[in-house]
Every structure is written in structure tokens, then in C-alpha cells.
Amino acid sequence: MGYPDGGGLTAEGRARREAVRLQATAMFAQDVPVPEIAGRLRVSHNAVYVWRRRWLADGEGGLASKGPSGNGWRLSNAQLDALAAALEEGPAVHGWVEDQRWTLSRVAELIVRLFRQRYTLRGVSLLLHRIGFSPQVPKLQGERAVHVESG
Structure with missing residues (x-):
């Protein structure tokens, strides 16, 4: 389904999700196990594994919001x-x-x-x-x- 801002989340919603990912980075730095991070942040184990790979490759920047998803509008x-x-x-x-x-x-x-x-x-x-x-x-x-x- 298409949404006016592209991905179905408002800017505030994207910021909330980014804040959760950034909380995970502090736990990655402390070597907290993935299942514990997932439980604390109430997200899937798979999400935490993906975040950890991005964090290892690109640091916190790898977990920053990339803005609205979607292809954008085809008509100007x-x-x-x-x-x-x-x-x-x-x-x-x-x-x-x-x-x-x-x-x-x-x-x-x-x-x-x-x-x-x-x-x-x-x-x-x-x-x-x-x-x-x-x-x-x-x-x-x-x-x-x-x-x-x-x-």
C-alpha cells in the first residue's frame, strides 16, 4: 500500500525506530547477547542480527534512518x-x-x-x-x- 510519505511511517515513527536501533548499539559495545537485546528492545532476533552486522560494518551510521522508503512518485x-x-x-x-x-x-x-x-x-x-x-x-x-x- 502506498502512503503519502512513502513508507507508511511518519518522520516521528522513523525517528522512534532509529532510537531503538541506536539503543542496540550500546548493547553491542557491551557484548550483550542477541536474545537479550531482542528481549529488552522487544524486537525479533533476526532484526538484532541484521543491526549488529550493519553496526560492525559501518558503526552507528549503518543504523541511521534512510528516510522514507518506496519509489517516490512517478509524476511531478x-x-x-x-x-x-x-x-x-x-x-x-x-x-x-x-x-x-x-x-x-x-x-x-x-x-x-x-x-x-x-x-x-x-x-x-x-x-x-x-x-x-x-x-x-x-x-x-x-x-x-x-x-x-x-x-
């Missing part, structure tokens, strides 16, 4: 603004004249046309939420439509 802020503007123009402007609904599959196709980036329908849904659009289920149709009012 300018591209997101352009996508929002295209959605506001309506489907007919972009070739869908049979009805005036944006569907996830249509938005995915629009993204390919505009930016040459492919997204799954779930990825399109997450992207639309990120830029302030919400999905709606039409009363007579089974496919999800996209509500194009920002908010």
Missing part, C-alpha cells in the same frame, strides 16, 4: 497539476463522448496519453486521492466514476 507536482486540469476539462475533451464520467480506467488511459506512465486502477485511485479527487459509485452503473470536484 507540475504533472499532477496538469492531470487535475485535464480532469476538470471533462472526458469529452479527451475523446470519451459517450458519457460524462471519469472512470479509473479512463483516468489511467489519460495518464498514459499525457505522461507515458502506466498505473494500475488501484494506483490511479491512490493518485486521485492524493490530488484531492474522490471516487463515486453511480446509481445505475457498476463501474466506479471519479468525482472531479477538488476538495
